[in-house]
Amino acid sequence: MTPVALTEKAVRKARNRLNATISAEKMAGVPHAKSTQAITDPVITPFLMAMEAEGYEPQKNSAGAPLIERCDACNKSRRFTFTGAPTGEFKLCADCRN
Numbered sequence: 001m002t003p004v005a006l007t008e009k010a011v012r013k014a015r016n017r018l019n020a021t022i023s024a025e026k027m028a029g030v031p032h033a034k035s036t037q038a039i040t041d042p043v044i045t046p047f048l049m050a051m052e053a054e055g056y057e058p059q060k061n062s063a064g065a066p067l068i069e070r071c072d073a074c075n076k077s078r079r080f081t082f083t084g085a086p087t088g089e090f091k092l093c094a095d096c097r098n
């Protein structure tokens with residue numbers, strides 16, 4: 001049971017926003033190594049963008065990278081810990097939403 005109403009529509013909107021940014025950079029001639037696309041994961045990036053749009057921040061390590069752990073439900077290592085009112089701390093997998 002997901003504690004947060006993260007809808008697929010919100011994720012889709014984030015993905016569209018991301019694709020628009022990538023297209024605009026390509027048109028502007030941004031080199032791939034410096035592009036948004038180079039640091040984008042097609043699943044994780046829109047997921048985190050949608051979560052942040054809803055007001056939830058992933059917990060990060062001291063280097064500023066989001067902390068991830070293995071998800072027991074889908075066995076992928078892409079489960080994030082979020083903090084945000086009113087739910088407090090909770091975990092959510094980018095792949096299966098568990």
Ligand SMILES: [Zn+2]
Nearest residue numbers: 071074093096
């Ligand atoms: Zn999972």
